[in-house]
Structure formats: structure tokens, C-alpha cells
Amino acid sequence: xxxxxxxxxxxxxxGLTWRYLGSYMAAVFDGRVHFLGWVERPIYRAxxxxxxxxxxxxxxxxxxxxxxxxxxxxxxxxxxxxxxLPLNPQHLGAVPPALSFNTAVSFLTNTNWQAYGGETTMSYxxxxxxxxxxxxxxAVGIVAALVLVRGFxxxxxxxxxxxxxxxxxxxxxxxxxxxxxxxxxxxxxGAVETLAGTVSIHDALNGVTxxxxxxxxxxxxxxxxxxxxxGGFLNQNGATPFENPTALTNWLSIYLILSxxxxxxxxxxxxxxxxxxxxxxxxxxxxxxxxxxxITSYAEHQGNPAVAAAGIVSQPTGNMEGKExxxxxxxxxxxxxxxxxxxxxxxxxxxxxxxPMGGFSMLGGMMLGEVSPGGTxxxxxxxxxxxxxxxxxxxxxxxxxxxxxxxxIQAKEIKLAGLGxxxxxxxxxxxxxxxxxxxxxRIGPLNAGPHGFSEILYAFTSQANNNGSAFGGISxxxxxxxxxxxxxxxxxxxxxxxxxxxxxxxxxxxQVVPAGLGTFRTDNTMFVGLVVGVIVVVGGLTFFxxxxxxxxxxxxxxxxxx
Amino acid sequence: xxxxxxxxxxxxxxxMAFFGFIYAFAGTGVAQLFFKSxxxxxxxxxxxxxxxxxxxxxxxxxxxxxxxxxxxxPDDLGPYAAVICASNAKNCTxxxxxxxxxxxxxxxxxxxxxxxxxxxxxxxADTKELIAYWNARGxxxxxxxxxxxxxxxxxxxxxxxxxxxxxxxxxxTGIAPATLDxxxxxxxxxxxxxxxxxxxxxxLQLNEALAKLR
Numbered sequence: 162x163x164x165x166x167x168x169x170x171x172x173x174x175x176g177l178t179w180r181y182l183g184s185y186m187a188a189v190f191d192g193r194v195h196f197l198g199w200v201e202r203p204i205y206r207a208x209x210x211x212x213x214x215x216x217x218x219x220x221x222x223x224x225x226x227x228x229x230x231x232x233x234x235x236x237x238x239x240x241x242x243x244x245x246l247p248l249n250p251q252h253l254g255a256v257p258p259a260l261s262f263n264t265a266v267s268f269l270t271n272t273n274w275q276a277y278g279g280e281t282t283m284s285y286x287x288x289x290x291x292x293x294x295x296x297x298x299x300a301v302g303i304v305a306a307l308v309l310v311r312g313f314x315x316x317x318x319x320x321x322x323x324x325x326x327x328x329x330x331x332x333x334x335x336x337x338x339x340x341x342x343x344x345x346x347x348x349x350x351g352a353v354e355t356l357a358g359t360v361s362i363h364d365a366l367n368g369v370t371x372x373x374x375x376x377x378x379x380x381x382x383x384x385x386x387x388x389x390x391x392g393g394f395l396n397q398n399g400a401t402p403f404e405n406p407t408a409l410t411n412w413l414s415i416y417l418i419l420s421x422x423x424x425x426x427x428x429x430x431x432x433x434x435x436x437x438x439x440x441x442x443x444x445x446x447x448x449x450x451x452x453x454x455x456i457t458s459y460a461e462h463q464g465n466p467a468v469a470a471a472g473i474v475s476q477p478t479g480n481m482e483g484k485e486x487x488x489x490x491x492x493x494x495x496x497x498x499x500x501x502x503x504x505x506x507x508x509x510x511x512x513x514x515x516x517p518m519g520g521f522s523m524l525g526g527m528m529l530g531e532v533s534p535g536g537t538x539x540x541x542x543x544x545x546x547x548x549x550x551x552x553x554x555x556x557x558x559x560x561x562x563x564x565x566x567x568x569x570i571q572a573k574e575i576k577l578a579g580l581g582x583x584x585x586x587x588x589x590x591x592x593x594x595x596x597x598x599x600x601x602x603r604i605g606p607l608n609a610g611p612h613g614f615s616e617i618l619y620a621f622t623s624q625a626n627n628n629g630s631a632f633g634g635i636s637x638x639x640x641x642x643x644x645x646x647x648x649x650x651x652x653x654x655x656x657x658x659x660x661x662x663x664x665x666x667x668x669x670x671x672q673v674v675p676a677g678l679g680t681f682r683t684d685n686t687m688f689v690g691l692v693v694g695v696i697v698v699v700g701g702l703t704f705f706x707x708x709x710x711x712x713x714x715x716x717x718x719x720x721x722x723x
Numbered sequence: 724x725x726x727x728x729x730x731x732x733x734x735x736x737x738x739m740a741f742f743g744f745i746y747a748f749a750g751t752g753v754a755q756l757f758f759k760s761x762x763x764x765x766x767x768x769x770x771x772x773x774x775x776x777x778x779x780x781x782x783x784x785x786x787x788x789x790x791x792x793x794x795x796x797p798d799d800l801g802p803y804a805a806v807i808c809a810s811n812a813k814n815c816t817x818x819x820x821x822x823x824x825x826x827x828x829x830x831x832x833x834x835x836x837x838x839x840x841x842x843x844x845x846x847x848a849d850t851k852e853l854i855a856y857w858n859a860r861g862x863x864x865x866x867x868x869x870x871x872x873x874x875x876x877x878x879x880x881x882x883x884x885x886x887x888x889x890x891x892x893x894x895x896t897g898i899a900p901a902t903l904d905x906x907x908x909x910x911x912x913x914x915x916x917x918x919x920x921x922x923x924x925x926x927l928q929l930n931e932a933l934a935k936l937r
Contacts, residue, residue, distance in 0.1 A: 166918035204737060208730045224727050231731035235739070278835075289743040296742040325730060332738070337746070344750050345757075351773055354754035354762040364769040366930050367781040367792060373774055375764050380750030384742075396835055400873030402773035403764065408920025465870065466841050471850035473866055478881070478921075482846065482870040483836045486796070486879040489921035493873075510873045511836035514846075612840035634838035715842055722844040 164458070164491040171416060178420045179443070183427025189334045190307055190327060190432070197333050208325050215320035218666025221308060222659060224324040225301060229269055229655075232297060236265040239290045240283075249284035250358030256282060263643040263650075268294035270654035271302055271504055271536055273385075273392025273629035274646060276638040280374035280395050285356060288394055292381050296340075299388030299421070300331040302504075302538030305658050306425060309542050312668030313566045314433045321669050335421070336388060343383035343417060351406030352379035378403055382410070386417035389536040391506035391629040399496070399509040400485055411488050411509055415499045422446075422503055422534035425541040433566050437684040442544055445692040449533035450502050453522045458494040460518035467722065480519070483511030494519065501526035504536025506629030513608070513616065513632040517716035520632070521708065524619055527626040528708075529700035530585060536627060542581075542661045544692070547699070548683070549578040549664075551691040555681045565683055567673035577664040584656035585625050586703040592621045592645050593707065601641035607634030610723025615711035620646070622704075625653030772925050775876035783895050790860050791895035793888050793933065795926040796867055796877045797853060835875045860891040879923040882911045898936055906932055 188194050192212055205211050216224065239246065240261035244254045256264070260277055267274040268291050279288070304327040311321045348354045353375050363370045378394040382404055385393060392398075399405040399414060423443065430439020461484075464476030479490030488496070493510040500507050501523040512523050526533065532544040549565060553575050556563030563570040570578075596602030596617045605620070606613035616632040623630055624646050631637065637646065682688060754762035765772045775795045783791035839846035850869050857864035867884045885907045893900045910929045914920055 163914055163918045163920070170918075207733050207737065209726070210730065223724070224730070227724075227727040228731040228734060231728070231735050232738075235735050289747050290739070292747065293738050293743045296746075297738050325734065328734070332742070337742075341746070341750070345753060348750075348754040348758045348762050351761045351765055353764045354751050354758075355764070356751055357763070360764060360766060362766060362770050364776060364927075366769055366934055367776060367778050369770075369777050369780070371770055371774065371776060373764060373771055377747050377751055379754055379762065380747060395874075397874045400836070401876075402874065402878055406761075406765075406773055408915040412915075412919050464866070465846075467839075467843055467846040468850050468866055468870060470847055471869070472854050473850075473864065473869060476866040478866060480841065481866050481872075482839070482841070483873050484870075485872050485874060485877050486867060486881055486884075487877075487920050487923050492920055508873065511838055513838040513840060514836065516841050520840075607838055608840040608843055610842070612842060615840075632838070632840075633836065634840075715840070718842065722842050722847050723840075 167412060167492060167495065170412070171419075174416055175419055175423055179424050179427050182420060183424040183439075184431055186335060186424060186428040187431040189330050190428070194334055200333055201329055204329050205326065210323060210325045212323060212326045214323055216323055217319055218308060218321050218662050218669070221321055221324045222662040225305070225658075225662070226655070228324075229301065232294065233265050233269050236268065236290055236294060237261050240264065240287055243284045243287045246284065246286045248286040248289070248356065250356075251284070253282065253284050256287070259640055259643040260638055263646050266647050266650050267624070267629065268390070268392060269298060270627050270650045271298035271388070271390060271539070272624060272627040272650050272654070273390045273506055274624050274631070274637075274650065275392055275629070276643060276646070278396035279393065280376070285376055288376060288381065291392060292384060295381070295384045295388050295390040295392065296332055296336055297328075299390065299537035300328050300336060302536055303331050303335075303421070303425070304328055304538070305661055306538035306541040308662050308665035309545055309668070310429050310432050312665035313568060315669040316671065316673045318669045321665055336384065339417075340380070340384040340387050343387065343413065344380035346413060347382045347410055348379035350410045351402065352382055352410065353403045354379035375403070382414070383417060385507060386414045386505065387421065389418055389422065389503045389505040391500065391504075393507060397508070397511075399507045400511065405509055408487055408492065411492060411496060414507070414509070415496055418499050418503050418505050418507075419534060421537045422540040425538065426534070429541060435566070435684060438566065441684045441688055442541075442548065442692070445689045445696070446533040446535075446540075446544065448689065448693050449529060449696065450498065453502060453526050453533070454495060454498045457498050457519050457522040458491045460516045460522070461490045461494040463516055465514075465516065470720075470722070480514070480516050483514030485509065497523055498526060500630055501628060502531065502533045502535070504531050504539055504627045504629075506623060508630055511633055512630055513634045517712045520615060521712035521716070523630070524615070524622055524708065524712065525700075527622045527628050528586075528704040529696050530582070531626050531628065532696055539627065539657070543657065544696075546578045546581045546661070547696050548692050549574060550582060550699070551688065551695045552681065552683060553578075554695065555688075555691055559679075559681060561679060561681065564674055564680060567676065568668050568671050569674060573667055574664060577660045577667070581657045581660040581664070582699055585653055586700070588649055588652045588656070589621045589625045590703070590707065592649055593618050596621065596641075596645065599641070601639065605635045605637065605639065605642060607636070608723070611711050611715045611718070612723065615715070618707055618711055621649055624649040627654050767927070769931065770927055771878075772927055773878055775872075775878045776927060778926065778930065786895040787860060790891050792930045793880070793885055793892060793926055794868075795880060796870065796872050836873050837871045861894060862888055862891050878925055878927065880926055882907055882922055882924060885924050885929065892933070896933070896937060902936065906936065
């Protein structure tokens, strides 16, 4: 009963957010919102640019890449010298080079893969630097999506906006206010927010003295979720009560994660002048999200096989291994699906201990390219790539040059979309193949048997999709996994984003063909089916053999333990 | 190229100032001003109500260790570290004792789960030992009492879990089971807003209330 109401509350809240945040974001990017002009203008002056100064897609992409490079360098530098910087009450030393580089890349790419334990590795200064990337990386994702949206909304245009202006507006008008308000709720519920160091307390009742890690955690939480970042302050992320103290903050986390990615479909519809097209993509996202939610909440409501075999057959509260009592089985399942169907990767439960079909769902959400609803920005641009492929297939069926929103989809566009769609599976399967073939890769997993393979597959799937969650048993802080991870992260992020920017540029330059009688409809149920079909066929067929060796064989090995 | 480099550096500095420092300091300011106790970690006289503790080593004269208090869920090493270490030797420091966040996973200061898969032999063996531990204390354990949480220091148990521990606590403290049952009812916290999450009991608060009864 409680779970039904949890879902109902979520649907109502997200429905309102879709409508109103969606149109607000469109207004922000069209330059119709000005209440923070006094912050914006000095920034533009310092940057030497202005909203009137538009860029071509190549200059836009160049600004994006150079800015990313500078952010990466700065973040890396701070990790390396954190020992000499202030805000380090635990006197933690420099983060080792390979780990620093992996982590800097991971936060830059909106992944937040964490090969380290936060409370024992990062000073408060370093954690604050990570928060900077938690604001900037989702903003970069959103502006990249914006370029593609403008590709459809503009005609005969050689420019697609100004990177610096879009970035600034996204940061100050959208991310900052929502995160700050949500932060107050997190802290009010019990999330820790202090610059004082660890605290030691002696409990007279049991004679135990505890030393408890603390830090500026409460205000990292909302941007971690809102920006679909996922990287927490503490090792066990949203499972720890200091990050996620109550069932209410748990629900709020889920809401924050889904709000921007879903609302961007409205923004898209608004900007291209057809809300129906945005709603069509929204429905496709919901179909996939709902399917994974059904599988996971059912799977996790079943008992844990090892606990059952040990003698406790009746497990009415579901699989509680790795789960927190205050959330329970189904809310944890909902959180997991939310986190892996977006590029978030935060956790409120140990994914490694999910039942086989629960783990399958986590992997599946990422393998379908994270489009349901996907990361902030990246979800929208990835599903638009899928929609372009779907239009192409539809065009082949009826024998007409495919069009989407009046723009002809020709060889160049299809090549770019195909590239963007295939980069992720390619890098995941190659790196997983290498990892299981070499000793350095095989020593990573904690678990034996098919679950060990799943841990490796999960690691590369998560990084290529910029998700950042893990089957946490894997020992990822090794030279092999740190280096392979960096390749995975960068290819998965920029290997998709650059084709998207190029596609946006190519589309913006095109004429609009007026819709005729023979035009293939891209705003109806049939098209939803076609898009979902393309997503499932591309992701499903590519990864099915790998999934069969991992979670599927684990599910089927009744009574066997590894 | 050069102009972009200059802009990137300026933007990186602006972002660091706003989102690294101003955001964190303003947040900490608001938190410390309006929610001081929560922001400091919900610390009470005997510990944080949000961080589970190791109750299994509590001295109970004349009775097994930890039997005169309600125990929380096992952590990565179990509240029964010594028991678990025998089978899960990979990352184990037996002397460390469980439930202390600073020793979970054998790494000083980290929260951690077992990360054992649903068909893990190690998990099967650990669970058997945990069941034996509870049975030896007259408790028929619920699933929560033999599984490790996500954080490794779950501060809560459900009312059902607490009731399962009544035989053990009643025997060691001499308090009537009916009185303990009433105590559990009184300490149970409902679902958030009436529908979010599960009913739960904070083990620290339950034991503080229990101490007052004795």
C-alpha cells in the first residue's frame, strides 16, 4: 500500500515538474528570464562574451572541450595537493596520481565513479571541488542537448548559441536554486552539514567508543541527485543515514534525479514548437522505466536465495541483504531503477547484493543507453539519436526520405546518429573482453562465478554510460581498472557528445520541409513503439550474450552457490 | 583557441568560487543556524541516533555478551566479528568488533556493505553462523537480523525484529516480555508522512528506554 502511494506522489510531483520546470527551462535558454541579470552580466563581462555573440557548432564544441580540459586539470591538481590546502581536518595526504586522474575524469564526465572511499580519502576542500563538477558537468550535458534541440528549432542557421551563456544560465537559473532549497530539506531531515571534523562519543550503555566521519554532506546531496551525478561524500553513498537520513529524503532523491531529465522533453517540445513531440519521447521513456521498475520491485520483494538456503525461507520484507530498514525493499528497488535509468549511479542499497533479476535491471537500464529518462541532457540527446534511427527505419519501410520535425535526415545525419549510438556498446564490450582475458582484470571481482563476471561487466557498463554506480565488491582502485576506466569514461561521454554537437550543427543549417500527406508521423503511439523498439533492439541484442553469462545464468542456477 | 583557454580558466575560477565555496559555506551557515543538532550529526549523550552501534559486546553479568540489550543489524563484519571472520577471512580484522563505522570493511573510517551476491557461498556460510549465534541466545532470527545493511551501520530495526529479540532480553534483564512488548510499541516510528518507507525503531533510543526500565 505504502509503495502505491509512493508512486502516486512521485507521478503527481513529476507531472507538475514536467510541465512547469520544462517551460521554465525553455524560457531560460531562449533568454526570456532575467531576474539574475545582476549575476549574469558581470560573468559575461569577465568572460568577454555576450548572449548576442553566437557560435558555430565547431566553436561551441571547441569551447566545451577546452573548458572540460581546464576543469579536469584544476580538479586533478587540487587532489594532488590537498595535503597542503585548508579544510582538511583529518589531515589526509595527497590522492595518488592514477586515482586522482580517474576521479577527476569521472566527475568531469558526470559519472562519479568512485574507486575510493570518500570519508577516508578526500579532504573537505577536495569534496567541495567535486561539488563544483557536480554543478558543471550536468550543465554541460544540458547545453549539449540544447544544441541538438536548436538544430531542430532553427532553420538555415550557421550558429547554434553561445556555450558560455548557455552554461551560465543553466548553472544559475536552474541548478543552483533547486539544489539550495532541496539542501535545506535534506539537512532538516538529518543530513550532516558541518566543517568540523570527526567526532568521538562514548556510549555508557554498551561501553563502545565510536569515531564518526562527518562533513559538508547535506548540501552535496541535492546536486548529486539533481545533476544525475551520483557521487556521495561517504563510501556507501545514499545508503548511509548521514547522506539519506529518512524515507522522505529517499523519496526526494528519486524525485530530484528524475525531475530535469523528464522535464527536458517538455523543454524540447516547447522549443521545437510541438509539445506533442516532447510528450511522445516522454511516453517512450516511461514505458522502459516502468518495465524495469516492475522487474526490480518484484525481484527484490523475493527473498535472498543464500539467506533462504541458510534456513530462513520466509522473508516477507524481501531481500534485505545490503538494504536499509528505513527504506525497505520496494522503495530501494525504485531508487535503484531511478539511479540506473539515469546517469546518476547513487545508491541507497548495495547493488551487488540485489537478487539476480534486480541486478539484471540495473545493468539493463544502463545498457539501453540510459534514455529512460537518462542523465541531465544526455538522456534527451541519446533518445533523440534513437528517434533519428527510428525515423530512418520508418522511412525505409514506407520508401521516403526520412524527416523529423521537418528536417530531412540524410546520410550525414544517420552516420552521426549511428556513431553516437554504437560508441557505448563497442567500448563496453571491448574493455570487458580485455578485462576477463588478463590477470589484472580477473583479480578484480569479490564474488565467484557468474556474479564475478557481472561485477566486471557492470564496472565498464557503468563508466561508459557515465552512471557511476558499481557492483561494489569489485576492487576498482588498481592501475588496470583506473586506466581502463578513464578510457571508458572519456569515450562514453565525448564519443557520444561530439557527434551530437555535429548533428545539431548540421540540422540547424537545413531548411524545413513542410509536412505533407505522406509524411511519417513522429508524434503518435506508433512512433513510441518504434523508438522503444529501436532502443531495445540496439541495446538488447548487443548486450544479450554478455547478460546471459552474468545475471541470467545466475537466475537460472537454482540451488547452486558459487 | 587562446581566447577559449582564457575564458575556460575564468569560468573555472568563477565556478570554484560559487559552487565550491559560496554554496558550501552558505549551506553550512543555514544548516548550523536553523538545524544545528541535525547538521552536527544528531549526536546525543550515547552516540548518534543515525549511526548504528555494536551492541553485541555489551557486558551482561551472568549472561552472554550483548544479551541484555536489543541488538542492531550485523554490519560488514557482523556484530559478531569474531564469529564471521572465520569464514570471511578476505577482509577481516577480528579484533575490530562490528558496527563501529570506523572499522567496517576493515578500512578505517569507511562505511561499507558486504557486497556479497545472492548466490554467494560466503554469504550462505555467514548467514548460517549468524542464525546459530541468534539461536544460541534463544532468538528465532528475522531476515533483518542476519543480513547486513547497505551502509554497514543501519541504526534501525523493525518492530518485528525487536520482538524476535524479546526472549533474549527478557531472560538477561528479568523484565517481563509483555513490558518489553509495550516498550517496543512505544518506540516504533511510523512510516514517513504515513506512506514512505517502513516502520522502524532506532536501536539506540530503544536501549536508552530499556535502561530506564531497569
